[in-house]
Amino acid sequence: MWRSRLATGIWMAAWMVSQAFAQKTLTWEEAKREFEASNPSLHASQIGVQESRADEITAYLRPNPDLTLSVDQFSPLSSPDLPYRPLSDTEPFLSVSYLIERRHKRYLRRESARQGTAIAISELDDQRRNLLFDLRGAFVQVLQQKAVLEITRESLEFYDRTLGVSRDRYKAGDIAQIDLDRLELQRVQFETDVQTALVNLRTAKIQLLTLLNDRTPVERLDVSGKFDYSEILIPLDELRQNALDSRADLRAALQAVDKARTDYRLAVANSSTDPTLEWDVGHQQGIRASIGASVTIPLRIFDRNQGEKLRTQLDINRNERLVEANRTQVFSDVDSAYAMLESDLTLLRPYKKLYLPQAVRVRETITFSYQHGGASLLDFLQAQQDYRGIQLSYLNLVGAYLSTASQLNFAVGREVIP
Secondary structure, X not given: OHHHHHHHHHHHHHHHHHHHOOOEEEOHHHHHHHHHHHOHHHHHHHHHHHHHHHHHHHHOOOOOOEEEEEEEOOOOOOOXXXXXXXOOOOEEEEEEEEEOOOOOHHHHHHHHHHHHHHHHHHHHHHHHHHXXXXXXXXXXXXXXXXXXXXXXXXXXXXXXXXXXXXXXXXHOXXXXXXXXHHHHHHHHHHHHHHHHHHHHHHHHHHHHHHHHOOOOOHHHEEEOOOOOOOOOOOOHHHHHHHHHXXXXXXXXXXXXHHHHHHHHHHHHHHOOOOOEEEEEEEEEOOEEEEEEEEEEOOOOOOOOOHHHHXXXXXXXXXXXXXXXXXXXXXXXXXXXHHHHHHHHHHHHHHHXXXXXXXXXXXXXXXXXXXXXXXXXXXHHHHHHHHHHHHHHHHHHHHHHHHHHHHHHHHHHOOOOOO
């Protein structure tokens, strides 16, 4: 029995240790879900939307009635020859008053508050768009540095194999000591490339973890995704229309115009007179009880809400101008990102079809020729350098393409290029 319990305990301990050191690999969709679930800035903005909805409740509340209760003719002092009756001559009085709001003020206040909530939701969507753009950039950076690290390690391994053959040739007297020394010294560059790639990858992961608000150790984090380019399948006019339909900042600007118009209607309504109705019940000496009613009507002679009506009217014009400026900015963002993406594709196409295969072919040919004495040391080193340069240039171009694709998605307001 004790052996079974001991085996179970060891198994559970091993399982817990394996879970503690398990690798965490994120796809782009998983990174987005974790980001939206844990980002404190988004959570703060979501609370702001809830606060705006609470303002809708406040805006639609009815005025409270006023209750007045008074007692008059209270006699705390009396003559010595009379009995003490301080309440014998009192006259109680009770009144209730209520403000009647005219011209749909309450409805307009609620409508303005609802439009404010709609603007808050659009601003939340726009904030999410901006933060996801930063997250996508960090995610692409990790993918790029992973690819760079893989290329630098592959180049170092290939060079080490060639260096091993060169040592054998040196032992056989096929090459001079100085040539072997130069080959071994050149290895420092390949080692430096690997270490630089490791540092850059670690830095990119730290930035990604910061955006995710994640405390996972850097060594345990990994990402998975396609690090390649694809052709643009959506024409520019369609991307522009998609941006006009999807951009949250443009939607918020249009909603601000509607709210400004509602605020102007509310300002006009607030310039009207609201009567106050009052009912009262009292008791006076010689009369059992009395009931009365009154109406109080403010005279809007001087204050007719002129300033607020002018301000809200000007606010309509201001927000209409902002809509035009925002629409122009949308077109500019889409056109700029589209032009940059086409430029990246123009550079990438010959790399994949021509330059990358040529670089591999030249490196393998020169290496084989050098190992058999048909090429010089300088030719071999130059072929290695050209191969590394072409590979790194291609990876940098792919990273630039993915960043520009993210910029286009950002400009459109939704993912049009995955």
